[in-house]
Amino acid sequence: MATIIEGLFAGRAGIQSHGAAISVLADNIANANTVGYKTSRGEFVDLLAGNLGGAGSSTAVGSGSSVKKVTQLFTQGSFEYTGRGLDVGIDGNGFFILEDSSSTRFYSRAGNLSVDSEGNVRNQNGLSVLGFPANGSGGLEALNVNEVSATTTPTTTASITGNLNSAATITTVPDPLTNPTWAQVNAAATFSTFVDVFDSLGESHTISVMFFKTDAGEWTVNAYVDGGETTGGQAGGLPEEVGRGTITFGSDGLRPDPIPAVDFTAAMTWANGSQASSIDFGFNPFTQFSTPSNISSIVQNGSGSGSVTAFNIEKDGTLFALLDNGQTASVGKIALAIFANPEGMRRAGESKYIESIESGQPVVGTPATGRFGTLASGALELSTSDIASDFIKLISYQRGFQGSSRIVTKIDDLLNEIMSLAR
Numbered sequence: 001m002a003t004i005i006e007g008l009f010a011g012r013a014g015i016q017s018h019g020a021a022i023s024v025l026a027d028n029i030a031n032a033n034t035v036g037y038k039t040s041r042g043e044f045v046d047l048l049a050g051n052l053g054g055a056g057s058s059t060a061v062g063s064g065s066s067v068k069k070v071t072q073l074f075t076q077g078s079f080e081y082t083g084r085g086l087d088v089g090i091d092g093n094g095f096f097i098l099e100d101s102s103s104t105r106f107y108s109r110a111g112n113l114s115v116d117s118e119g120n121v122r123n124q125n126g127l128s129v130l131g132f133p134a135n136g137s138g139g140l141e142a143l144n145v146n147e148v149s150a151t152t153t154p155t156t157t158a159s160i161t162g163n164l165n166s167a168a169t170i171t172t173v174p175d176p177l178t179n180p181t182w183a184q185v186n187a188a189a190t191f192s193t194f195v196d197v198f199d200s201l202g203e204s205h206t207i208s209v210m211f212f213k214t215d216a217g218e219w220t221v222n223a224y225v226d227g228g229e230t231t232g233g234q235a236g237g238l239p240e241e242v243g244r245g246t247i248t249f250g251s252d253g254l255r256p257d258p259i260p261a262v263d264f265t266a267a268m269t270w271a272n273g274s275q276a277s278s279i280d281f282g283f284n285p286f287t288q289f290s291t292p293s294n295i296s297s298i299v300q301n302g303s304g305s306g307s308v309t310a311f312n313i314e315k316d317g318t319l320f321a322l323l324d325n326g327q328t329a330s331v332g333k334i335a336l337a338i339f340a341n342p343e344g345m346r347r348a349g350e351s352k353y354i355e356s357i358e359s360g361q362p363v364v365g366t367p368a369t370g371r372f373g374t375l376a377s378g379a380l381e382l383s384t385s386d387i388a389s390d391f392i393k394l395i396s397y398q399r400g401f402q403g404s405s406r407i408v409t410k411i412d413d414l415l416n417e418i419m420s421l422a423r
Helices: 004-030 182-188 385-420
Strands: 040-051 062-073 077-080 088-091 093-098 105-108 128-133 157-163 193-198 204-215 220-228 239-248 264-268 278-281 294-300 307-313 320-325 328-334 336-338 346-349 352-354 362-366 374-378 378-380
Touching: 004 040, 004 062, 004 385, 077 088, 157 193, 193 294, 204 278, 220 264, 239 278, 239 362, 307 374
Parallel strands: 088 378, 157 278
Antiparallel strands: 040 062, 077 378, 088 374, 093 105, 093 128, 093 336, 105 352, 128 328, 157 294, 193 204, 204 220, 220 239, 239 264, 264 278, 307 320, 320 328, 336 362, 346 352
């Protein structure tokens, strides 16, 4: 049979549950500026004691309340744009995958990343950030920028697009047997540009591309390098012709079909001990209209070694390193993990979570694919803690705490009244 004592226990339970709920709010407010923090909510349930009429009776007496569970609400946070290349936020579903020295994996929404002295990409707590390296095996691995800065790719193709002025006068191509100077070549050329290419050692070389109008609708294209940079080249740094081709245009100003994929191949043996270079040059699309000659684009497929100076992260998770040689190289893609029930994950402190039975196993993938969110470069996801809302809740919890305290004191007064009956 229920007694007044059970009301005392109910008051005590109310004090405990509202105290726990206030602690949850305090945690939210304390983390108002924690990057990637997700606000928590105390889940109240009622406690049922004995009842006056047997099981299932409508006269069952409650025994107070309890905070059954603390749930984190994984709502999307707003972004603070910092402009820092290694700051990244997740827009949508997913968690960064982290790993410590014992291969224990953690998951986080905090994207304030950094690079250590060994080139490893790490989070704010020094844990390795996992992803799919550009030169990796295809599985999850720790990302390291040094693997990119040490690699070189020799140039094998170069593609140039643009327009040649149809009104240009006809000129004569210098005879390479006469050993022309750079001044003579430049004076004879109708138009010129240059391409920076890389050898097998990663050293950069400049190839000058000269256009000579030799007939109506016909142009000769020559490639020159500084003879002092090649084995057996022209002494005194004279221009050395390393490739020559011809491009023609129809009356419509376009190159007639079929347009070859390669117009000529430039071949040279560099004097620095690198492997001989063979570079295929293509000029498509190219036009001949009565407008000033110009170059629209130059694309070559080589890259040289260099030190990393800056970073950029694309929406699809690709981490690019900007090298001091002006090249951009892909380090790899940052991986994300999603869970069937993210609210079932367990907090591990320092903005980290670990999987649990309730959360299910992680599904790993790359940003901007399937259910995975995209990444926002140069931005951090802010805490979802709402101080205004939490203080409003605090008023309600405070009243509940005070009310439960008053219940205890009033029941104590009633017990004193009962005890006085014995006097």
